[in-house]
Amino acid sequence: MGGGDMPELSYREAVRDALSQAMRRDGDVFIMGEDIAEMGGSMGVTQGMLDEFGPERVRNTPISEMALVGTAIGAAIQGMRPVAEVMYEDFLTLAAEQIVNQAAKHRYMSGGQLKVPLTIRTQGGAGWSPGAQHAQQLEAWFVHIPGLKVLFPSTPTDVRGLLWSAIYDDNPVVFFEHRTLYGLKEDVPDELEPIPIGKARVHRDGEDVTVIATGRLVHESLAAAGQAEEDGVSVEVVDPRTLQPLDEETIVDSVKKTNRAVVAHEAVTRMGFGAEVAAVIQHQAFDWLDAPVERVGAKFVPLPFAPVMEEFVVPHQAEVYEAIMRTVGRNGD
Amino acid sequence: MAKVEKKGSVSEELLREFFREMLLIRRFEEKVEERFRAGELPGFLHVAIGQEACAVGVCRALEEGDVIASTHRAHGHTLAKGTHPNEVMAELYGKLEGTSHGYGGSMHLYDVERGNLGANAVVGGGLPATVGAALAFKMRDEPRVAVAFFGDGATNIGTFHESLNLAQLWQVPAVFVCENNHWAESTPAKQQLPIEDLTERAAAYGMPAMHVDGQEIEEVYASAVAALDHARGGRGPVFLLLETYRLTGHYVGDPQVYRPKGELQELRETQDPITKLREKLELSDEEFEQADREAHELVEASVEFAKAGTDPRPEDALKNLYA
């Protein structure tokens, strides 16, 4: 990645850049959410946008998640391209009715008459001890709902290119950002290059094991891959980036090459997105597998507050490394 | 609509007690800010500096057996409901000796034994269960009241409206205490509330409301006593609106870029509930300093207690999931 005259952007700046470019180009794009105007959002993503675009298009909303998402649905149906920000993904649960029963189903229930070109941006993630109601990873909930697209980019380039595609997609997109990645920097192409929804990114080529990871775990997995390489195990790291639709082909092709797979995410392992990936792999690459698909995710508890417990609950490089080593029949110690 | 009127005055002795308690909360929260800035406290924190009279005035009006639900801004409510500063501080340090043994943190302070059913980090999250607690009291014929604290911003969320409606419909013994500090994070009233007088929201459900100056503890206390009386007497819920001020950022470390220049300074000079009570009581410097020393000592001791506390073991995270 990177090189030459490419600008460097943080993940946070990359989100802001995609929003701003779309809003400059297109009067139908606007943003709404809690504290996104003067304060620039609780994560600082929309800082400065009020000055550029004014309060009509950078709309602070009351604390009313259901109405804020629902209003965005209504505007989208009228042909606007709203981007609604839900401050923490934990609060998607308050808007779940509108997302699950309304946004996801209008097109279908209308027999194809309506479309809902809506993007719901949200963020979450542990690692800073916010407690049980401020850092969950709920992406799997939404992958389970036909009619929604679900994106979860893990780098500045990906977040910029995919947010653009989400805004211009004619369907409701739930767009997950990871709290701990906002400061991450990467050289990005000079011109914003839209990234097609449904295309995985292979971060690292390898021969022995494929790790399919999302969000923060992409970076933990890359670190674990480096560690495994020192032990002579060559690891390929794939980030689906788009959870729905899922680029099954890239994942399956990789596993057919390496014959071993680890799925890794920060969300609770049980019923997590990795369960679906494991099912895809076992079904399409059964004869190629040399080891059971390993799963890495959070333990089956809410997020505890005390840092020592939080650290224990969510996975890190070490858990990915150990899972990699298990697939090659070593205990990883 | 029934009217709820406050009655009687508060003895000077009681007011002096209130003063000491408010000062303790203030010093506790200043210490919390300081320790957070020093990097000792994990997570993120919201202090209620400026809102001490609300917490103390309401909690001191409660009777044995009454319960409260708190918010993300919970330290004051928790201390006022009788939890020892040591336990609160230990929770903020993530220690086993804390109120929730390190599982909760600042936004999830629970002390069930003392009737604190928990602070909630989801705005409006505690309101329905307050109505439910009150329903249980009513069904069991217990003379108890359930009290929900929440902010002005919370009056915009669905649970607020659904809870008030149901509470009034079923005439449960609940008191809804709205601490209107005029901000929801960075969002001022004019960006989130199309009405000025929030008691209109209670009126929409036919619920009696009281509207008082939340910086005057005497007012808060007397109104809370009346509201609790009303609810306990089987006459249904009351909406208690307290006008108050957040004399600090939304969270510790908030640069408050959104706040008009000078607002904070002016409010600190004119709307500090502790200064107001000090003046009313005409406390001498000596009296003040003694109370202040006591507060500082308790707070310092709580920090020592917390720091000397025990870290949970990592595997403890797996406990307490199911009953």
Ligand SMILES: Cc1ncc(C[n+]2csc(CCOP(=O)(O)OP(=O)(O)O)c2C)c(N)n1
């Ligand atoms: C459902 C929900 N939405 C958003 C938030 C983020 N948030 C935390 S506090 C807060 C403002 C609350 O304002 P108010 O109710 O007036 O209480 P105050 O902070 O002023 O005490 C917001 C938006 C949240 N915790 N829960």
Ligand SMILES: [Mg+2]
């Ligand atoms: Mg408020």
